[in-house]
Amino acid sequence: MASNSRQPEWRDGVLPELDVALQFLSGAKDSCGFVPAQIALATACVLLTLIRDIMGKKQDFVDLGLFCARVCEALDRGLKERGSKDLNESVYKAIAQLTATMVEIRGKVTQKGERGWFSAFLNARGDKGAIAGWKQELTMVLDVFQTELLIGVYVVAERVERKLDVFVNQEGAHQHPPAQARSAISNTIGFMVLNFHSILPGESPPPAPKDFFGRNDLIEEIIGRAEKLESIALIGAGGIGKTSIALTVLHSDRIKHRFGDNRRFLRCDKFPASRANFLAQLSNVIGSSIKDFPGDLTPLRPLLSSKAMILILDNAESILDPQGTDAEDIYTVVEELSQFSNICLGITSRITTIPPQFKRLNIHTLSLEAACDIFYSICGDGERSKVIDDLLQQLDCHALSIKLLATAASHNMWDHDRLAQEWRTHRAQALRTDFNKSLAASIELSLTSPTFRNLGPDARELLEVAAFFPQGINENNLDWLFPTIPNRRDIFDKFCILSLTSRSSGFITMLAPIRDYLRPQNPASSPLLRATKDHYFTRLSVDVHPEKPGFKESRWITSEDVNVEHLFNVFTPKDADSDDAWDICFHFLEHLVWHKPRRTVLGAKVEGLSNDHRSKPKCLFELARLFYEVGNWAEAKRLFTYTLQLTRQWGDDSGIAETLRWLGDVNRLLGYLEEAIHQAKGALEIRERLGDTIGSTRQKTRHTERSTSSPSRIKVNNPLSANLINFLAGYTVARGRQRRPFTTMRRVSKLHLLSTAVGRSKRSHQPTQAGRW
Numbered sequence: 001m002a003s004n005s006r007q008p009e010w011r012d013g014v015l016p017e018l019d020v021a022l023q024f025l026s027g028a029k030d031s032c033g034f035v036p037a038q039i040a041l042a043t044a045c046v047l048l049t050l051i052r053d054i055m056g057k058k059q060d061f062v063d064l065g066l067f068c069a070r071v072c073e074a075l076d077r078g079l080k081e082r083g084s085k086d087l088n089e090s091v092y093k094a095i096a097q098l099t100a101t102m103v104e105i106r107g108k109v110t111q112k113g114e115r116g117w118f119s120a121f122l123n124a125r126g127d128k129g130a131i132a133g134w135k136q137e138l139t140m141v142l143d144v145f146q147t148e149l150l151i152g153v154y155v156v157a158e159r160v161e162r163k164l165d166v167f168v169n170q171e172g173a174h175q176h177p178p179a180q181a182r183s184a185i186s187n188t189i190g191f192m193v194l195n196f197h198s199i200l201p202g203e204s205p206p207p208a209p210k211d212f213f214g215r216n217d218l219i220e221e222i223i224g225r226a227e228k229l230e231s232i233a234l235i236g237a238g239g240i241g242k243t244s245i246a247l248t249v250l251h252s253d254r255i256k257h258r259f260g261d262n263r264r265f266l267r268c269d270k271f272p273a274s275r276a277n278f279l280a281q282l283s284n285v286i287g288s289s290i291k292d293f294p295g296d297l298t299p300l301r302p303l304l305s306s307k308a309m310i311l312i313l314d315n316a317e318s319i320l321d322p323q324g325t326d327a328e329d330i331y332t333v334v335e336e337l338s339q340f341s342n343i344c345l346g347i348t349s350r351i352t353t354i355p356p357q358f359k360r361l362n363i364h365t366l367s368l369e370a371a372c373d374i375f376y377s378i379c380g381d382g383e384r385s386k387v388i389d390d391l392l393q394q395l396d397c398h399a400l401s402i403k404l405l406a407t408a409a410s411h412n413m414w415d416h417d418r419l420a421q422e423w424r425t426h427r428a429q430a431l432r433t434d435f436n437k438s439l440a441a442s443i444e445l446s447l448t449s450p451t452f453r454n455l456g457p458d459a460r461e462l463l464e465v466a467a468f469f470p471q472g473i474n475e476n477n478l479d480w481l482f483p484t485i486p487n488r489r490d491i492f493d494k495f496c497i498l499s500l501t502s503r504s505s506g507f508i509t510m511l512a513p514i515r516d517y518l519r520p521q522n523p524a525s526s527p528l529l530r531a532t533k534d535h536y537f538t539r540l541s542v543d544v545h546p547e548k549p550g551f552k553e554s555r556w557i558t559s560e561d562v563n564v565e566h567l568f569n570v571f572t573p574k575d576a577d578s579d580d581a582w583d584i585c586f587h588f589l590e591h592l593v594w595h596k597p598r599r600t601v602l603g604a605k606v607e608g609l610s611n612d613h614r615s616k617p618k619c620l621f622e623l624a625r626l627f628y629e630v631g632n633w634a635e636a637k638r639l640f641t642y643t644l645q646l647t648r649q650w651g652d653d654s655g656i657a658e659t660l661r662w663l664g665d666v667n668r669l670l671g672y673l674e675e676a677i678h679q680a681k682g683a684l685e686i687r688e689r690l691g692d693t694i695g696s697t698r699q700k701t702r703h704t705e706r707s708t709s710s711p712s713r714i715k716v717n718n719p720l721s722a723n724l725i726n727f728l729a730g731y732t733v734a735r736g737r738q739r740r741p742f743t744t745m746r747r748v749s750k751l752h753l754l755s756t757a758v759g760r761s762k763r764s765h766q767p768t769q770a771g772r773w
Contacts, residue, residue, distance in 0.1 A: 202287030205265035205312070208251035209244045211377045211403065214370025218361070222249050222346075225359060226310055227258050231338040232346045233354045236363030237499045237511055238442040239400025242348035245363065246312045249346075255310060259344075262309045269315040269445075275326040278319055278333065286311070295329070297336055304337075310344040311337070317351035317498075323450035331355065350446060350499040365511065371397040378406035387416040391423055394512060401439055401513040404431040427516045443517055446498050455494055458485050461528045463495060467518035468529055469563040472501070472509030477560075481535055482528070506559075523570050533571050536564055537584045544587070544594050557591040561598075564588055569601055582615035589622035597629030607642075617646040617655060621662075628666060637666045657686035 225232050226249065234242040249255060250263050266285045271277045279293045283300060286309070290299045297304065313319075319330045335355040338345045347354065354360070366374070371392040372384060395401045408430060409419045422430045431439040446452060452459060462485065466473050473481070473492070482488045492508055495501040501510045510518070520526045544554050557564065568588060572581050585602065592598065606623055609616040624639030640663040647655035664679035 202262075202264060203285045204261065205250045205263055206247060208247045211374050212241075212244050212248050213373035213377070214366050215241075215245065218245065218363075219248060219252070222361070223252055223254050226255060226344045226346070229308070229342065229344045231344070231355075231358045233358035233360045234346070234348045234363050235352055235354075235360055235499065236350070237398075237502075237514065238350055238446060239398060239439065239513075240363050240365065240511075241399035242363050243314055244399070246314060246346060246348050250310065250312065259308055259310045262307055264309065264311045265314060266312065267314045269318040273319045273321070273324045273326070273330070275329040275333065278326075278330055297333060304340055305342060308342050308344075310346065313345070313347040316347040316349040316354075317446075317449065320347075320349060320351055320353055321450045322353050323454045327450075351449075351451070352497050352499070366397040366399055366402075368392060368397060371395075371399075371402050374399065374402050375406045378403060379410040385416045387420050391420060394423070396512040398511050398513045400442060401431050404437065404439060407437075431513065439513055439517055443500075443514060446500055449498060451494055451498060452500075455491050456487075458528075459491055459494075461526060462488070462491055463500065464518055464520050464526060465529050465532055466492075466495070466501060466508060467510060467515040468520060468523060468526075468566075470515075470566055471560065471563045472504070472507040474507055474560060475503070476506065480539075481532055484531070533567055536567055537581075540564070540584050540587045540591065542587065544590050546594075551594075554591060555595050557588075558596045561592060561596055565600055565602060569605070572602070572605060579615060582609070582613070582619060586615060586619050586622060589619060589626065593622055593625045593629060597626055599630065599632075600626065611646060611649065617643055617650065617652070620646065621655075621659065625662070628662065633666050633669050637663065637670065640666060653686055653690060657683045657690070660686070 222232055222234075222245070234245055236242050247265070250265060255263065264285050266281055268278070268281075271281055275295065276293065279297070279300075280291060283290045283293075286300070286303060288300055288303055293299060313334070316334070318324075320334065321327060322331075324330075331353075334345075334347070335357065337343065338355055338357040345358075347358065352360075365371075368389065372388065375388060375392060376384065391405070392402060395405065405419070405423070408414075408422075414422065447460070462482065465482075475492070478488050478492065485491070492501070495508065496503060500514065501508050503509075520529060523529050539556075542550055542554065545551060565588070568585055572578070572585055585606070589600070589602070592600065600623070603623055606616065606619045609619070620639055620643040624636050624643060627633070627636040627639060640659055644656065644659045644663060647659055660679045660683035664676045664683065667673075667676035667679065
């Protein structure tokens with residue numbers, strides 16, 4: 001049906017001109033006195049007649065193929081001496097063989113009583129046994145016909161043009177001017193050669209997607225490489241847009257001009273993976289009727305090498321999986337396809353195990369602008385919304401997820417706010433449409449692949465653990481995070497090969513939609529994730545201080561702080577019996593203070609602890625220091641004040657002194673100088689009362705003096721704190737210069753004396769040493 005619908009585009013114009021060419025070939029044959037040349041010209045008439053009738057009776061093409069294959073085989077052997085001035089003996093013998101073949105087939109068909117040898121052949125379907133024998137042979141020679149027929153026509157056409165000069169001078173031998181005769185034959189032959197693919201039963205590619213946006217530079221690069229007949233591999237995660245890119249390229253004007261209709265597209269996930277199935281599907285797509293193969297491309301090589309072709313193997317991971325059926329044989333076939341000098345072979349694949357001849361192009365996520373264009377092309381309602389921008393960024397601008405989300409919104413007629421609510425509530429479950437299209441279906445294709453199944457029972461849970469962490473897994477930490485899994489590195493390598501994960505700055509990461517789908521719904525139910533949590537907690541439970549061993553090593557937190565924060569946010573309990581977990585939380589906050597000061601989502605959980613929880617004061621204290629370090633002094637003051645309230649409630653004098661010291665400095669920065677001086681003096685008085693050695697004593701016994709009746713205490717390394725004294729002295733003098741009352745000169749003098757005794761600090765605006773619990 002497809003071929004019949006295409007015929008009106010060319011047949012009405014070609015057949016009349018082809019009839020003119022046949023008239024002149026017949027006249028040239030009759031006027032030529034050289035017998036072998038007459039036979040050659042007669043052969044040209046037969047070939048052109050065959051071509052005409054192939055176009056007219058496409059349904060008989062299979063039966064006709066056997067005859068045409070024999071014709072072309074003879075011409076191929078006989079007319080290779082195309083440089084000779086005259087037909088030589090080999091050509092004469094070849095044409096004699098051709099004539100004998102024609103007579104043989106004509107005789108067999110004529111015996112069946114059909115009218116005319118040619119029509120009889122076309123309709124000789126009565127004797128199924130004889131036809132079956134011809135078809136059996138046809139399966140091995142049909143594509144030789146499709147390729148070499150044109151070669152034969154070209155060769156004979158050259159002879160015809162030379163003989164035309166003789167023929168047109170014969171008296172009364174023609175009815176048209178010589179130029180018109182030559183033009184009719186030349187145009188007919190040229191048209192047939194240039195458009196021969198139009199009468200092949202090969203499959204046309206699917207249409208280009210209408211919702212394709214962005215990636216212009218990538219498309220231009222692929223088109224440029226295709227025009228040079230390079231082999232190209234588009235590699236990326238499922239749903240990232242590889243197929244859309246390939247179809248957009250196939251339907252570009254430059255590719256149409258370069259390859260015409262000889263643009264082929266084979267979906268490799270639509271048939272069971274095996275060498276036989278792949279070759280059969282390939283044969284069908286490129287326009288061959290061969291069904292039985294010896295195991296390689298041998299029967300298809302003539303057709304494959306006949307014309308410039310672009311061939312896309314879509315979803316090639318289905319056939320290139322190293323653990324799949326006939327994997328090595330299929331790999332060899334694909335590798336050979338990439339070697340044809342007239343073929344641009346392209347593949348789209350999630351899997352990275354491709355032949356080395358391919359130029360690999362890793363497909364990344366869309367730009368936000370392109371992502372918005374896709375969303376609003378499906379679910380557009382006027383002006384663009386910041387809500388949608390945020391949603392698309394949460395989806396990592398993943399093409400399939402955007403289309404699914406937009407389609408779900410369109411089907412359900414959700415406005416932007418409702419869509420955002422559905423996403424917050426259901427996450428990956430929202431990426432599903434009414435026609436069973438979902439992100440889950442795309443991901444499960446990779447999880448059911450032979451390579452993934454071959455990884456063993458630990459693979460799925462290991463992938464879920466990787467999905468749990470927003471930053472992914474640091475490759476340097478695989479050994480201490482997963483000590484019970486012996487082949488852990490190989491498994492993570494395979495995840496990357498399957499494009500389930502990717503490598504970025506030393507981390508094994510995955511796209512946000514894939515992470516949302518794979519992460520455990522109940523993290524506490526995953527034994528491997530709980531073990532991973534324990535490994536992180538063990539690594540965090542160390543004192544962090546520049547003067548202590550391991551301080552440099554503790555900088556690992558700078559690259560994994562988001563992962564650890566998420567771990568605490570999910571696993572840290574709220575009950576009062578969870579002392580150990582909140583001790584680790586304190587150490588995490590301490591790591592941040594020293595190495596990566598920033599805000600943290602753990603603040604609400606810390607403040608949500610009961611006031612009688614013994615870990616709350618020290619966690620609040622470190623939280624306040626984080627806000628101090630990032631310059632949010634108002635919030636730091638609020639948290640230090642809250643900490644002061646709890647330390648007084650617990651009767652922790654050392655903690656009170658250290659909190660007052662920091663609170664005084666925060667008030668200084670906020671400009672509340674009188675309040676700052678008052679708090680600083682209070683801290684100094686408590687230190688003097690506690691004695692100079694209390695800090696060092698408590699530091700030595702910090703892990704042994706813990707009791708359930710009192711909170712952990714703030715530890716100070718320098719009880720008399722030169723910074724504190726200098727702060728008081730300096731700002732007392734400053735206030736005095738402004739002639740604002742503050743205290744007696746006796747106390748100012750005492751502070752200066754203390755400052756001189758301890759030594760002035762070169763601090764800029766903060767204490768040089770943090771408080772210790």
